[in-house]
Amino acid sequence: MTKRSSVLVIGAGHNGIVCSNYLAKAGYQVEVLEAQSAVGGGAATFEFADGFWAPGLINAPYGLNKKIYKDLGLRPRGSKTSEELNCIALDRDGNHLILNRFGLTGGEVSEKDINSYRIFRKEFTNYSKVLDPLMVDRPPRLKDMDRKDKFTLIRLGWNLRFGLRTGSMREFLRVGGINMYDVLNEYFDNPRLKAALAVDAVMGQRMGPRTPNTVLTYIQRIWAETQASTRLPTSKDILEELYDSAVSRGVNFRLDSKVTRIIVDEGQAAGVLLESGEKVSASIVISNADIKTTFLKLVGTQDLDAMFCHRIDNIRSEGNVAKIFLAVSKLPQFRNLEQKNFRHRLLIAPDQRYIEHAFNCVKYGECSDKPVLEITIPSLVDPTLAQTGFHVVSISAIYAPHNPNKGWTALKTVFLDNILSSIEQYAPGFVESVVAKKILTPADVEEQYNNLGGHWHHGELSLDQSFMMRPVYGASQYDTPIQGLYLCGAGTHPGGGMTGVPGHNAAKRVLELAGSA
Amino acid sequence: MQSPTKQAGPNHVDYKEVLAPTPFLEHLDCYCLTQDWASWNGYKVARVYDTLASEYFAIRSTCGVMDLTPMEKYRVSGPDALLFLNRLVTRDISGLQPNRVTYVVWCNDEGKVLDDGTIFNLDGGHYRLCSQHHQLDWLLISSLGFDVTIEEETHSIAALAIQGPTSYSVLSAAGIKDLDQLKPFGILNISVNGIEYMVSRTGFTxxxxxxxxxxxxxxxxxxxxxxxxxxxxxxxxxxxxxGALEMVRIEAGFILPGEDFNTAETAIRADHDRSPYELGLGWLVNFEKCYFTGKRALVAEVGRPIRRKLVRMCIEGNKVPTDAFLYDRQGGSRIGTIKSCVWSPILKTNVAMADVIYTKGNPPKKIWAEIYYQKELEWRATWAQCHISDKPFWAHRRSSLTPPEKF
Amino acid sequence: MKAYDAIVIGAGHNGLTHAAFLSKAGLRVLVLEKNNYIGGATASLELHKDWRYSNCSYVCSLFRPEIYQALDLGRHGLEVVPLQGSVTFKQDGDYFGSYHQSNLRRREIARHSKRDADASIRFDTDLMKWCRLIRGFLLRTPPDPASFKIRDAMEFAYLLKSFHKLSESQIYEFIRFFTMSIAEYLEQYFENDTVLAHYSGGSIIGTGLGVYSPGTAYVLLHHAMGDVDGNVGSWGFARGGMGSVSASLASSLRAVGGEIRTDAEVVKVSVNRGRATGVILASGEELSARAVISNLDAKRTFLGLLDPNDLPEDVVTRAKHFKIRGSSGKVNIALDGMPEFPALPEGSPLTLGHMHFTDTLERLERAYDDWKDDRWSQDPYVDMVIPTQYDPSMSPPGKHMMSVFVQYCPVEADGGWTDSKRGAFGAAVINQIADYSPNFKDLVLHAEIRTPRELEDEVGLTEGNIFQGELTLDQLMFNRPFPGYAQYRAPIKNMYMCSSSNHPGGGVMGAPGANSAREVLLDFGKSTTIPEDFGDD
Known part of the structure; x- marks a missing residue:
């Protein structure tokens, strides 16, 4: 096969690598330009203290979408591929609640709740299946549809009407637009169970359990989870698999090459300008950067329509999660919790009101004084992250505003202390064991990863920023008003997480419009 | 809480002053025998001062003066001012010399016209944009990513239009020198008795x-x-x-956004907005220049046959077809509506702007207007044939003569 | 015993509307009302000696003009006078007035932000687009998405056709409007905090949501799509209070032979072999009818009037889960004179309309945070009107009646309402007003404080929810009140629902009453008496 077209991908995040992989497979000559000196973007490990490595921004990725695994012929790594990822809702008195997609134990949960949980999981898994045709492809337009758009809509309609029982269909149409709080109250009694499920719906979003929309984010999460290829992978494994396969397909990675401009000539992408002043030409440019950076900084408003830019500018993409990495001299001692459970997600969120209160703060530009915490100990899975005898604890803490009223300099220590003392209440002696700590606020994420706003998903996954409205209409099918410029980041449909689906969909669109090489 | 009960401050809107005064109001008031005031952008302006006929003929045969202050004015400055304006409007204004004025339209993303107006290159990197409607919102939206400052200056610039065959002589006699070499669309900055004036050879007549x-x-x-x-x-x-302005502007073939067509910003129903082509303003659209808002949509539109067009029309007879429907033959199918129409006292015919449906890109072969008119409180109907006119109904050669005729 | 064709339970405005349309079609109709007055939440009562007031709903805009015309309400005594403007007082002593007069309105917005004055044109245009779209659905029965019936398919076709008339960008913008929070929606247009707060208020009235909750942008429509004589978005007072609406409906109903009985509380609907056959009154009296129509909310209808054993299980569950949270209180005040608002210029017309005291989005949202925790808002959002400035029929000359709608107020204030809590709630409201009006407290002759509890107990609105069920996406259109039962028919034969728990929902609109009457007449094989939408607004 002769390599004729060249493609530039801006950013070597996992979606960028997935996308380049597909294009290389189709015969394109692909070059990936990465600003940092390592690939992976938010998923990459980095040294946060001497001899201690942070596992990246994602605590517990579900793993890439099955289809990507199959298409790219990836080989799973990591030792325990069959184990389920559990979520453990911690209790101060040691009545921890352990749940995964098959069921739950502990936590003094009633028989009724256990039954309800089974029904709940089944219903929500079914709902997520309805969305299938919508997810692994470009979202359809709602007017001036082409054949494929119509086909997707018909499949969606079919799934809705015939994929679900009539009762479930009605229920799906009812809950689709509302909040987890009400739905969970309808299903369950146990406050900690409800809180654990609510955390999954709000994590990464500017939403509390009572915020309408959270059912949708939850369904999308379930979808990512059920479509995942492996169990318990680490970001590092996923990245290495992807990177190796890309390199073997001839993708060229250029590190330390920050793109400062996408060159547009007569409405057509012509290449990029690097920080060094070097110009790289290509007729296809794919941006893995966030949407605002791509359009407002790299392309510039000069070559775009005014209202389109206004809509881009109005995307809600302010991050709400702070990442905390700790080096500890010993594993934390949670009352009554066996060590084998430490490999899973540990949650501190006693009830939905607690989460809602934590959320209240971020609305007013404050940090939660009682934050919701998701804790993992990645060094148990990958011992190379820590010095021998030590461990690395990775925490996602919500809610942390992007731009607090008082400024981050003043708040960082206070917030970090709040988090540590919260954990201390569950695991006495924990604070003492901390030997090094690092906090990444949304503002830090913005700076470190060139991600405007520092949002995990490059933009809220709310209904008005989902599907054919993600990132904004007019650019929701991965191609953009600039010919030859495509988007492949988490800011596009179906959004963040480590599924790789945006990258896959973008590659499919490039091949559809530009033809396979 | 500071003091919620403090007294109303001086900057408050005076609710008794529904129409805002312009700086000329006290002078205008003396001449306004009818006291027939109207609102123009919220300012108090006269509909008619004395009689419509005397005012019309002042413009056409001597000199008419109109208070232009209510016209929306924006000052655009900053390093990216030109770039910004060129991305805003459909016309290429990169060649607009200092002290020159040009007529422009601008569109939304869908290539539908938001408004028309004029751009003044004030020299020193400053521009003034005059528009028919309020545009600050759109200008600020458009300014994202450009290093420009946009200030609304409607109230901080007073303006008078001096229009008519003797206007040159009047201004010369008033002490404004160097006017003889001022070409149409030119700007002259001049100081008279220590006061700075800007004179532009522009108008709507x-x-x-x-x-x-x-x-x-x-x-x-x-x-x-x-x-x-x-x-x-x-x-x-x-x-x-x-009233007189409306007559002369139709004669001169100038369109009025909001009257002859719905501006895109106020179009509620689908398809009630208009592209420059549909307004006969295709000549203002330049695809050779840099990107401008709406270009992609307009490029696509050019490839399709035009569906309708705002045309200038003469209507036979002397019955004025205000708000009339248009038909392809008497009693035939409806092919459009009249948007604005006047009886032209100089041309002795009805002149109008009309929105006409085109078939396969072609204008209708024949156009008939069904006219309702009243005689002694009794309504009657009649038919009159209409003729599309490619040129303005009134374009006197004196309007472009430099130096102009002296009286 | 007299045999009726139809018995309507509850003489609220929807029940009366419904009954009037049935009577007009020649049916023998009886309306039963538990209180000794008609109207339910649309009533004018005596507040204080010589003072009359609208007990719950207090302004009128949504009432469908089609119904007004068809039932000849003008001749039956209804007069809706347009309200003039609105004002939000600011904490710094300034205010933002939305004048009735358009030039003043524009200048006033420009005083706060020149940009916002221009942006309001774009906003008004866009809002009008959505109003037009939604208004087209108000007098129609929602289609059932699970049905394969021709009628449902045709209703869906109508829905799709309405969408098809929009441009592609309008379709997306509409979906966004439907799903966004009012604050975030407005922030696409406006920059000034007071302007934002002023426009947001209407979106939270009566809801259990905050200005940052997705879905509230749509609620704005419920307060903006009404009109007074074609002026979409404007509100009006019913002369003599909202009781005039019910009184005129009752008069219209009686004129076509309908009957109304007050002090006749229905305790049960008689069901015989899956069919509703009549009702049983609290007095023990039994009445029979060919159809029974409930104007009570969905919770009361299914959990109160009917025996769970007669109902499908899922309906009982859904009724239990039906969201009908009370979030609003009211304070009705008899005043000895007109209060002064020194922030306003002398003689300002701004007191003629709605008055608010919440000038930032943050204060609005914090008011909501209180409610989430079962507290009344310490710094509430109030919608205050003084209709006696142009309604001479409600107070003695020179005296005034003030109606203060308060958002938010919980159903149970942290463990239940007590007199002292109620007093503290009222004080929070009165103090807020007094902050802006120094002579206000001295003028108060009588203040009646109503929490959702009173609204429930007196009027029968479950939890005091003014919409008889929240206007969230899960309870709109074909989901209202429950999926599968949105076509006004109860799961029991011959039983119907005509309350605001049904499409298109709350507000004194009359549409649920009219739409359900259409269904009843259809089942009776009678030709419809319900008018069609005027169209093309």
């Missing part, structure tokens, strides 16, 4: 005419400078109201 711009605190001096000539019996100079 299709006749010889000027517009004079001044700091509102000198509005009275400007007024007196002109009207003292009238008081001295040298010239017939008359304030003219909105």
């Amino acid at each position: 299709g006749d010889l005419g000027y517009e004079i711009w001044v700091d509102p605190c000198h509005a009275s001096e400007l007024w007196d400078m002109i009207f003292s000539l009238r008081e001295r019996g040298l010239f017939d100079i008359r304030p003219t109201g909105l």
